[in-house]
Amino acid sequence: MTRTTTDVQPSPSLAPGRNVFRLMQAMEDATIFRRARSMSLCIDCYQAPDGGRCDDHAVDLTLIAGYQQDLRELRDNLPT
Numbered sequence: 001m002t003r004t005t006t007d008v009q010p011s012p013s014l015a016p017g018r019n020v021f022r023l024m025q026a027m028e029d030a031t032i033f034r035r036a037r038s039m040s041l042c043i044d045c046y047q048a049p050d051g052g053r054c055d056d057h058a059v060d061l062t063l064i065a066g067y068q069q070d071l072r073e074l075r076d077n078l079p080t
């Protein structure tokens with residue numbers, strides 16, 4: 001028997017409200033991971049101009065900023 005997308009019912013764990021909190025937790029976890037990673041500079045970081053970061057570690061900072069922005073927007077739009 002062939003199933004179509006209309007045959008598939010979403011699991012209760014995929015309910016919209018729960019997904020938001022799971023996504024927010026994942027972004028918090030990713031922020032912690034990226035923050036720890038960004039604090040352990042590599043040899044390329046020490047050679048970066050102006051005491052900056054290498055491309056790889058600079059991406060960590062960019063991602064942290066993006067996660068924090070997304071988290072603020074999600075928190076601001078949570079139902080009351």
Ligand SMILES: [Zn+2]
Nearest residue numbers: 042045054057
């Ligand atoms: Zn580096």
